[in-house]
Amino acid sequence: MNTMYIDEACWKDYEQKGMKKKGDRMVPNCVPVTEAENYCPQCLIEYIERSQNESDYINLMEPGLNEAEYQGRKVKLGKPMRGDIKKFKVYVRNGEGNVVKVNFGHGGTSAKRAGQKTMRIRKSDPARRRSFRARHNCDNPGPRTKARYWSCRKW
Numbered sequence: 001m002n003t004m005y006i007d008e009a010c011w012k013d014y015e016q017k018g019m020k021k022k023g024d025r026m027v028p029n030c031v032p033v034t035e036a037e038n039y040c041p042q043c044l045i046e047y048i049e050r051s052q053n054e055s056d057y058i059n060l061m062e063p064g065l066n067e068a069e070y071q072g073r074k075v076k077l078g079k080p081m082r083g084d085i086k087k088f089k090v091y092v093r094n095g096e097g098n099v100v101k102v103n104f105g106h107g108g109t110s111a112k113r114a115g116q117k118t119m120r121i122r123k124s125d126p127a128r129r130r131s132f133r134a135r136h137n138c139d140n141p142g143p144r145t146k147a148r149y150w151s152c153r154k155w
Contacts, residue, residue, distance in 0.1 A: 070099045080150060088154070092144045104147035105154075123155050 010030035083089035087105030138152035
């Protein structure tokens with residue numbers, strides 16, 4: 001069997017790391033260039049200062065740093081997900097470096113089990129959205145370890 005070698009340029013923001021076999025031909029192995037390699041030191045400092053959310057910076061520098069252990073389980077940090085106690089939950093590091101779980105939103109499934117009504121989020125209505133953001137002072141949401149920060153981010 002005759003193997004063909006194809007030498008093509010990689011896409012933008014990709015670089016060639018050797019060759020790989022695809023069927024009966026050898027093609028360039030194009031992998032994404034990590035964003036941290038593209039930044040000059042001053043640009044990286046400006047990016048950090050502009051970033052509204054420090055998990056962007058953490059993911060940029062060390063992709064594995066957005067995971068941590070919480071009560072013996074591996075969890076993703078800074079990623080809101082469906083909750084067990086409230087409607088949503090998110091794991092974050094507090095000021096001391098400990099991982100904490102922040103529950104936010106209306107009662108969700110736990111409220112439904114208790115016989116309470118659950119609330120729908122109607123954030124597509126501009127008047128409701130404006131009212132929610134004013135009521136919760138979303139212009140100054142506070143620390144990431146508080147439910148108000150994450151509720152304001154959802155809205």
